[in-house]
Amino acid sequence: MGTPFEDMAEMDRLVHEPARLAITSALLSCESADFLFLQRITGLSKGNLSSHLSKLAAAEVVEVHKSGDGRPRTTVRLTGRGRTLVAEHWERLMRLREAARTWTAPVA
């Protein structure tokens, strides 16, 4: 655990981008989710969501599984590394949030 400034410097930009933060935060709360669900939570178009998922998959934060049997379905889950990374990112965000509250609290 570092100072708020160190925490900010160590922010993972890949995960911190708003749409990717929404995707990874949702995936942290479940085993896996399909493409449609992730589209609903982010409100992104198919192309945009695919682009974000490709970046996350390239960094081995998520695994994307496409099933071809019957109706094609894309399932996304966090990798072990991704789960640790996102959990740490959330801890860092919560610490920064607390620090921000302390700094901006009105003086009695």
Added chain:
Amino acid sequence: MPTEPDFDRLRRLRDVTAGFRDYQGLNLVPPGLLLMGLALLHGRGVEPLFAAIPVAAGLALLVRWYYRRRFGVVEALAGRPRIPAHVLLLAALCVGALFAANLVPPGPVGVGGLVFAAAIALCAYPHWRLRVHHLVVGAALAVASLLPLGLWTPTGEHPLGFTSMVVLTAVGGAAVCVAGLFDHRVLVRTLPAVGTANGSG
């Protein structure tokens, strides 16, 4: 750095994802309608039941299909603490059966209503804040159960007691439907239709 509303939105999103099935509130509507149907069909024999149960089952399948089609599929984390609504409803009905079989004497308050109230309120676990409507519906049912409504009935028994199962199943069914519709509202508000929310590319 996310702002305070961003944090709230992300937290809400995590809660809804974690309890995705619980927020598919329309799933509670078929059993709720079935309970209300049972009350309406009371005293008309078992034949209408043969029609009502398949209709409720068909409706439940339709709701399941709707959620898969509109909101997608989420595999829940293993070992997540939750009390499924159907388990609580089943427990409430088991307690009701005990009363109906006269194994427990009727009291001055609507015990049946209290059992339903507790079952509906407990469905909010563990997301009390997002599912506060369950607590409100449960509290309303509990207050109605504790009021001396028996004074206005011809038999003198509380209408939400287990001795008058018709009113209890009708009110219980309606309460389940209302709680379910509010769950669905939370889901729709958290997961807006694609194209209405902003996202960066």
